Amino acid sequence: MLHYHGHAQFLIETATGLRILTDPYDQSVPFPWHPVRADVVTISHEHFDHNCLDKVQGQPSVVRELGEQQPAEGLQVTGYASWHDDRQGAERGPNRIYIMCFDGLRLAHLGDLGAVPQQPVLDALKGVDLLLIPVGGTYTLGPKEAAALCHELSPRIIIPMHFKRGEQGFQNIQPVDDFVAALAPLEASHQPLLRITRRDIGEAPGLVVLTPDSQAG
Numbered sequence: 001m002l003h004y005h006g007h008a009q010f011l012i013e014t015a016t017g018l019r020i021l022t023d024p025y026d027q028s029v030p031f032p033w034h035p036v037r038a039d040v041v042t043i044s045h046e047h048f049d050h051n052c053l054d055k056v057q058g059q060p061s062v063v064r065e066l067g068e069q070q071p072a073e074g075l076q077v078t079g080y081a082s083w084h085d086d087r088q089g090a091e092r093g094p095n096r097i098y099i100m101c102f103d104g105l106r107l108a109h110l111g112d113l114g115a116v117p118q119q120p121v122l123d124a125l126k127g128v129d130l131l132l133i134p135v136g137g138t139y140t141l142g143p144k145e146a147a148a149l150c151h152e153l154s155p156r157i158i159i160p161m162h163f164k165r166g167e168q169g170f171q172n173i174q175p176v177d178d179f180v181a182a183l184a185p186l187e188a189s190h191q192p193l194l195r196i197t198r199r200d201i202g203e204a205p206g207l208v209v210l211t212p213d214s215q216a217g
Contacts, residue, residue: 006031044111134162136173
């Protein structure tokens with residue numbers, strides 16, 4: 001089950017109840033800020049709007065490295081190197097992509113990806129079940145670049161992140177509608193959360209826009 005809290009922060013709950021939190025944002029991000037209980041936290045890069053562990057309740061395992069690791073039973077996470085900008089990190093530094101395997105599913109969280117990754121990383125990402133991809137531009141891929149990457153990777157389900165929504169989110173990035181338009185004729189399914197299993201993934205929409213709700217989960 002996936003809840004989207006806004007920005008690049010998702011709460012993922014596995015079939016066994018394991019709670020995985022991605023890229024927790026701090027109070028500078030224009031989405032509501034609430035504490036979140038988690039067993040595992042992944043951090044794509046060390047910027048204030050993606051590494052706020054102060055909001056995380058419990059004693060989570062924190063994943064912020066490259067390579068393969070098993071931070072909890074039933075969860076395998078592999079970190080891949082990428083860039084936060086299109087100048088090989090000269091502007092904003094490195095970014096880590098995480099592929100998570102649980103419940104027979106492969107989920108990729110691209111963090112603040114700002115440039116198309118190198119071919120070995122693209123090969124690892126191809127055909128993932130769930131692709132969590134930034135689409136707002138300015139700090140990450142923009143709508144058209146993100147759409148082109150989705151076409152190349154052919155994930156089963158695309159879930160956009162890192163966009164503004166009215167007064168929520170950074171106001172110098174683009175709304176999700178621009179990304180949805182770039183993926184036409186693929187139609188978006190707007191949902192408050194996503195429940196998915198390996199068995200029913202073939203029946204799920206190819207593009208799911210989750211409504212940000214920082215209190216969900």
